[in-house]
Amino acid sequence: MLDGNAIAGTLDDIFGADMTLAVATCSGCGARGPLAETAVYVRAPGVVVRCRHCDNVLVVVIERGGTYCVDVRGTTDLRSILGP
């Protein structure tokens, strides 16, 4: 298990910006925190991002043939502050 820092490059690919400071709200327990501090599993098929408090799956990213498929159902809210 790693953390959200490890997938900063992939998230930048998808969102076009650094997302490690973006704050996610867990749909399971309501915990809020930066994506950098989430529990990240990269050995699964694709990338699985879980809530550090309740283990709920926040985000799943699968890349195949040059296309990213992103499932964010476990996140009720994702806020990224516009930076310089």
Place this chain on the structure above:
Amino acid sequence: MNWQLGTVVELLAETDRTASIVLRVPDWPGHRAGQHVDVRLTAEDGYQAQRSYSIASAPDDGSLMLTVERLDDGEVSSYLVGELRVGDELELRGPIGGYFVWEESFGGPLMLVAGGSGIVPLRAMLRHRLARGSTVPISLLYSARSHHELIYRDELTAAAERPGVDINVTLTRERPDGWHGYDRRIDRDLIAEVTWPPAERPLVYVCGPTAFVETAADAFVSLGHEPGRIRTERFGPTGSEEGSHA
């Protein structure tokens, strides 16, 4: 973020398993202390493997240096440490990450906790602090298995002489004769000995293997430090496309 080619201009053996790679990257935009880059290797048959490595150089150094630990089953690290030569080109993208970074304006006191090669991004922060002539008090706690596995050993010894810099090393498996440093795995008591009390509100950065980071971060919280002032970065073998930090 686009992939770019960097040229290896220097290779430095840090320890038996660890090497620093100095790269020249045209139009490198500069980086912040603590950021990393993604490195991608492509085999002749098109197979690609990608890993993330922390930047060891400070923003002030004017160069891009990575320090990479060779893992026993590391398909990328075993190439970077051992086969890579000066003049070779590497495909990389970055700088990446805005969370695990420190800038002088963030202030301090600055508490850095490294497990093994988790020292790499923290070394960038320490160098940045020294290069800027900042007066932010800084304390580094560095845990390694043995004396010969300490990365940047001479540099850290020299840095410890600088005003406002406190460096503590703990060796968890083997100690040289006459060792005066710590000799055990990090725990709550050890952290309490080398850090500021919670009332001083240190900014804490912890980088290392996952279990090490969990232990250290939990210890800081249990000592009464604000979770919001503790930043962590975990690394480990991945066997997959992403994420093995140096």
